[in-house]
Amino acid sequence: MSRASEQAYATIRAHLVSGAVSPNEQLTEDQLAQIAGVSRTPVRDAVRRLEDELLLVRSDTKRLFVADWSRDDIEEMFALRQMLECHAAERAAQRLSRAQIADLETVNRTLKEAIEQPAPDVARFLEANRAFHDVIIDAADSPRLAQMLAKLVEAPVVLRTARNYSLDDLRQSARDHDELIAAFAASDADWARAVMGSHLRRAFHTFARAVGPAEAQKP
Amino acid sequence: MSRASEQAYATIRAHLVSGAVSPNEQLTEDQLAQIAGVSRTPVRDAVRRLEDELLLVRSDTKRLFVADWSRDDIEEMFALRQMLECHAAERAAQRLSRAQIADLETVNRTLKEAIEQPAPDVARFLEANRAFHDVIIDAADSPRLAQMLAKLVEAPVVLRTARNYSLDDLRQSARDHDELIAAFAASDADWARAVMGSHLRRAFHTFARAVGPAEAQKP
DNA sequence: ATGAAAGTTATTGTATACAAAACGCGCTCG
DNA sequence: CGAGCGCGTTTTGTATACAATAACTTTCAT
DSSP states (O other): OOHHHHHHHHHHHHHHHTTSSOTTOEEOHHHHHHHHTSOHHHHHHHHHHHHHTTSEEEOTTSOEEEOOOOHHHHHHHHHHHHHHHHHHHHHHHHHOOHHHHHHHHHHHHHHHHHHSSSSOOHHHHHHHHHHHHHHHHHHHTOHHHHHHHHHHHHHHHHSOOOOOOOHHHHHHHHHHHHHHHHHHHTTOHHHHHHHHHHHHHHHHHHHHHHHOSOOOOOO | OOHHHHHHHHHHHHHHHTTSSOTTOEEOHHHHHHHHTSOHHHHHHHHHHHHHTTSEEEOTTSOEEEOOOOHHHHHHHHHHHHHHHHHHHHHHHHHOOHHHHHHHHHHHHHHHHHHSSSSOOHHHHHHHHHHHHHHHHHHHTOHHHHHHHHHHHHHHHHSOOOOOOOHHHHHHHHHHHHHHHHHHHTTOHHHHHHHHHHHHHHHHHHHHHHHOSOOOOOO
């Protein structure tokens, strides 16, 4: 994307994720333009993307509001992600080249290094984790699938959730990745799907635990 | 959406679907603005939507081209649709109200009427078919799922494929719908999923037959 | 002839001014 | 007292002019 438009997107997104605004708060394009330091034109571009990600929503009369994600929303997104990414794993198992499998191994080595530190480097872990999943999605060779997943994968990051992953959680992830690699090496689509399924389902529960158990949501 | 922007979207989409342009042909925003009779601003809006639907694609340097869908693309979309819509059927089975089930029955009655004519009214069939699936997707109560499906469901319509559905195809669809309704009435999610799966899979083969068997695609 | 560099044209991106639509508020009239 | 109606204000939508970038063409050196 072009400079101003990309700038607007990044700035606004950061602004939303930072928690500087509260759910259901109204925003105007002018405000956002000021925040991003560009004119309304690229802001409107950015807003459309953020609407697509459901970080912003529009009232029936086109006014902009900060989205309010309920626990149901989060569960929905995890469910969809699981469904799609299991499919991706299945396809990837039938398509991954040797080189790509080697890439996965390298990435997962990096991921383990990020964990096994005096203090685990969570940012690096997340980055490697993302790279790992990206290789798989890429290998699945399904542009629409990739497009859909891109939206869903970003989501958890969005919630300013304490990243209180335990060391065990991180290590289990790494082991899941190892098993995925094994499944890929064996070109066993069923195996890959199953491992991906449990990998993501566990991630959901870890996440749900962190974000708080199913509370009664908003009055 | 606002008037000009919606106008642009509809006009350009019709233009693309009509076959007046060929795949990989370059388009400029100016051309499209002229065609739609509005300025470039709303055209850019429309173009983004069409990009999202993958009817238009951009080169690495932002130039616009008519998308070229391969058979693989079509298979991909059917596979994704099947996955998502089976999920929708499952959720719908747990959520549909009596009133909604009654709606499904009404819609399917309309659908049958459209078939059982001297000459089957395909347009009306398609409309009813769409309404039927929309009720289910709506009942699934998953906005992101709905959003994803919206893109995929439009797709087959896009291809200027001869709608040479046979009478048998149409009748089988109606029967599938009846069975779906039965599954919903019984609140049997597994049943609903299974019926939806075969319903869509058959549709794929009907479609594939119509569009021509797996040929060697472009050189 | 060939390929690189500079200049020219075509195309997309951004800012700004204005138009249209929605909102809020006070007012009137029942 | 309250529901509906104008009217000024706010907010979004559109057109247009201009800036930036990419594609194309010509020229010139080798």
